[in-house]
Amino acid sequence: MTSPFYDTNEIRAAFSAAMSTMYRAEVPAYGQLINIVTEVNDTVLGDGTATALNLTPQEDVDRIAQERHGAIRLGTAQELAMMARVFAVMGMYPVGYYDLSVASVPVHSTAFRPVKRADLAANPFRVFTSLLRLELIQDAELREKAADVLAQRQIFTDKAIELTEKSERDGGLNKADADRFVTEALETFRWHSDACVDAQTFNALINAHRLIADVVSFRGPHINHLTPRVLDIDAAQEAMIAQNLPAKSVVEGPPRRNCPILLRQTAFKALDEQIRFPQRNGTSDSGKHTARFGEIEQRGVALTPKGRALYDQLLAKVRATITPAADGSNAAAYVAQLEQVFTEFPDSWREMHDQQLAYFKYDLADTSSRCGADVEIKELLDQGVLSISPVIYEDFLPVSAAGIFQSNLGDDAQDNQQSASSQAQFETAMGCKAMDEFALYAAIQSDSLAHCIKQLAMD
């Protein structure tokens, strides 16, 4: 029997496409970035360099042109809880927990994304979603004012809420409702140039922390960037610079490698945008805000806890000797140090596999082979019976995210002392638990192996 409901993967794909169209119209430089990425990806896929990446054609390659992530920052627990329900309608669930207070950014975050292999292959759209920690505003009066402003806003349309409830009640939405849902949900992410606080409050919030002003001063959590996936981020970075986009001075994450790991990211800096403040006599003051930027990323293999520990250890070792200066003055020295230190991280798929540093999908390369269940996997790989391809990393990196936040808050971002938050507090606010990313990757790996073993054992 076919389902009466529209596929959640289709809803997510439609939403992601609608968001891209909206953002392209709002931030023209994003369109420029998409063109750069498309060109670089076409080159890489066309000239054979992609072979080394060992991508799975029906999964990684097919989805690449539509692939992107976005980010929003929410103000209250209620907003986060409702947002989780809205994302669930599109088959997106919270994965992972990121405490950004370690980088003096007063938020904690999760990423909403599809979790199953087939759903990721259909469309991997993700939204990095942060919740403001208002308790970090030290001035009690300003803190109350901010809480009041947030309490008065409704970031979801009535229809978006109604359709979310309908989907929860019925177990899905039909095509017409799904189309309407996408249009209504999009409203939450739209940019509003009219601030909902006066200029004086805005400036007080900016002084407390630029991020607090960004969250509290507007009617909704405007999408602050949308990030396409590129297969060669260094080529894309060069093209950005050549086209005068204000690119960040270094690429965040691991160095360039033959076999990419985790996530490398770069961005162009936030744009100055004209905003208007309401005044009592009905006129308005104008001002400026920097909120929205463009970002690109190159994704590599997902690491196991062991691989991730090695990555964290090597990155910490680099950063103990040199951290990238905001003005880019030591960029070359930083990259040299990064490359040197990361020579310790094996750079072949097979080594990473054998040392259990990363997750892989197994495929039956020789479908005529048969064998018992007791054969070693390494032996089957050596014999060419099995082949491996990387499970792509679908999540984010806290040090990189902090770098992205900071480069877009202005280089004068305050260095406040902040108390650490906790995943439990975040989950209480959200009303559900965040899934463990490692468990999801491990399941993709073991399912693919089980599938191969079953075929091998068949007579």
Ligand code: OOG
């Ligand atoms: C989110 C920054 C994090 C990433 O790619 O690491 C992020 C934000 O600025 O709201 O998107």
Ligand code: NI
């Ligand atoms: Ni991002």
